[in-house]
Amino acid sequence: MISARPVRLTVNGTQTTVTVEPRATLADALRNELRLTGTHLGCEHGVCGACTVIVDGAAIRACLMLAVQAEGAEITTVEGLGSAAHLSALQLAFRKHHALQCGFCTAGILTTAHALLTDEPHADEDRIREVISGNLCRCTGYLPIIAAIMEARIAYSDVQCEAAQ
């Protein structure tokens, strides 16, 4: 067993250092060391997408990335998207459209959608479906998820307009 080592991360805007074994995944570090348990593990082999977080702007599977690989990275988890008292436009659209039931896959779908709409605020329905097809949900049948993401696009286009001005 190789001894634990420190890894510097910026998580949801806060700089932090976690001390983890080299074999610990980013998901382990977020969940067990930082207690950010909103990121869920559904398969631990990179298929279901529940553990998706945003690393330096890209949606990645936190179960497939080692924590040490994230040295110096900026990470956004579901906790960084909005709080229960102040849900983001994307989160509010999910609630409005009943785009979640058991809530287990939800964090990964929100982060995936957030990364997509940040890059492509005008993504069309086919593009959204294509990207979300990397996340498994067993409850909703996906229809309300797609509807919610479609509706949330406006909030991301506004952000881009503001940035351009």
Place this chain on the structure above:
Amino acid sequence: MSDAAKLLVGSAVERMEDARFLSGSGNFADDLAVEGMLHAAILRSPIAHARIVAIDVSAALAMPGIRSVITARDIGDAIPIIPLRLAPLPEFEPFCQPVIASDKVRYVGEPIAVVVAESRALAEDALETIGIEFESLSAVTERGASETPLFDFAEDNVALRYDAGFGDPDAAFASADYVRTERFSVQRHTALPMETRGLLAEWNSLAGRLVVTGATKVTFYNRRALARMLDLGQDDIDLIEIDVGGGFGVRGEFYPEDFLIPFAARKLARPVKWIEDRREHLMAINHSRDVACELSLACRSDGMILGLRGRVFADMGAYIRTNGGVVPAKAAQFLPGPYRIPNVSVSVEAFMTSKTPVGTYRGPGRFEANFFRERLIDMAAMDLGIDVAEFRRKNLITEQELPYPIDGLVPYEGPTSYDTGDYVEVFERALKEIGWHEKRHLQGKLIDGLRHGIGLGCFVESGGAGPKENAALTLEKDGSLTVAVGSSVLGQGLETVLGQIASDTLSIPLDRIRVLHGSTTLLDEGFGTYHSRAVVMGGSAVLDAATRLRERISEQASNHLGRPNSELRIVNASVVADNGASVSFATLAAGGELQADGTFSNDVRTYSYGTHAAHVTVDPRTGAVKVLDYVAVEDVGRAINPAIVHGQAIGAIVQGLGGVFLDHLIYDDQGQLLNASLADYLVPTASDFPVLRAVTLELRPSPSNPLGAKGAGEGGIVAVAAATANAVAAALAPLNVEIRHLPLTPPRLWRLIKDARERATNAA
């Protein structure tokens, strides 16, 4: 009801669960962390059938951070047996599963040892060092495949056979103008909730008490079972339900780990957590379906059905688990469906193999039965030259014929009758929704290289299993309401639905209501969530408790305001008298405890019903199917929250389409599960089935409960194989392809098309 401006029951209010899930602040089993917690990993059999000669755990025990390795020897001479929760037929008892393998393993995935360590990673490392000497035995992977019985006491591998029925099927078949017999099958698959199972067990040595967190579905039953196994009193155990990442029938039954993890916690006097990984989930949690059927239909030449005979063959896997024979029994019971069939005989044969044991998965037996019957109806209609819609219309039970008894099809159940409904009206609605009359001419047509087909599937579906459910409501000192209920949450939105019911009766806004559920600490007795019963039973218990609490609040207010009850109204968490004086609930609650218990007992089942319709294309060059349109129409009696009901229906349709086209637990002839990962076990994704519709009707409320609800979680799945397979069959009818077996994967359809072509060529 109260004088609230707007009633919440019947309204698509946003869910009170959602803010916590959307912000990542839910509380699931793997989120639990307590001081001194150890982690368990389970060594599972890598082979399907073998004698265990020796187990060597010395290397594991010598590894750093390993606290214990538990095998059958540590548990004692009498290994606890997991009891039958449902349908406790004596025939099944010898086949029930011990909580850990001692002398024999009977399926890949059966627990052999539990490693408890300082971390999950260390526990998993140690699994690899445990040495087991097996004496391999031949695996049994299909019916009648082996001369050798899997159980020493048994003559063969059949655990149970029975015959049931009504009328005189022999006479009906003898006198019929037309008889057709076919064999069908539905493949083994499972529910696959997104959260795997997980438990945290904490043993308090001083108090001699055990707390197990992560339980669900039938917590009170499981507590009784666990207390017997651990030789503890029921009151010495608490089972705690937290957030649950999907159930669909498989989660929450009593599994081996529900004993092993608490046992480890008590043995070590330390909290022990176990989180199932996805690979072990696929080999450890209940599998389902895996039913074959030989079905015969007898008709008059005008299409009137005279009789039905069905022989159901169910692969139960290696042991009979808690659900007993529910899957084959329900497959047999629902063979007649919503049709007037005066003469019915069914037989069930439940046989054992060297595979993971079978249990219930959403719509157990119904998904299969509807597929078998609706397929045969299309074949019969085609043979007789009758339009498939007309054939169904002619045979559907009419409203005048309800209640319609279907007694005697399940030997261990009492009389039951389809309750209320207008089966024909709902059927016509589905035809209208799919555009049957406009699209009928497309059947079998080749357009741009694709064959079109439209299929129908009718169903009737039971719900609301008894015997009882309990609820307790408390008006807190701040005027908010706490609802405690024996029903379990499986991610379906039950907190919101029960909150809506309480809100309307007590005129307390939803955001002032907290719903606690499932845990054995909440009530003396609870019954749980299965068989679409949570709203029917739990909802009715909440309604009863809310009504009683309302009376108590009124009494208290009457004393407080000095006005008679008749002059009081409840408005927005206050009681207002005719003279304008008022008192808030908070003031009343501050004056003394305001609490009420409620209960609902009922053994009469509800019967929802409906019709599904599918329009598909099949590419005859590849066997690929595309679902162009799908509509499910169901009368649920009463929808407490139409958005939640709609979500249940759409989600269930997609799960069902997975069962038709994708989900398949594949075993080889050695009993090895070949696809125990999500890379290999396919389920629907967002791009697979983009066009689906669900129409929820409230035509005929259930007479069995004050809400009029019939249950709504399963109607969306039960007719999916029926409608979809009929659509695929209709598309391929010109190629002389018949659909009898699921799943309809592209290679299988391609093979059927190729074989049919070769037959045609050879004949010519």
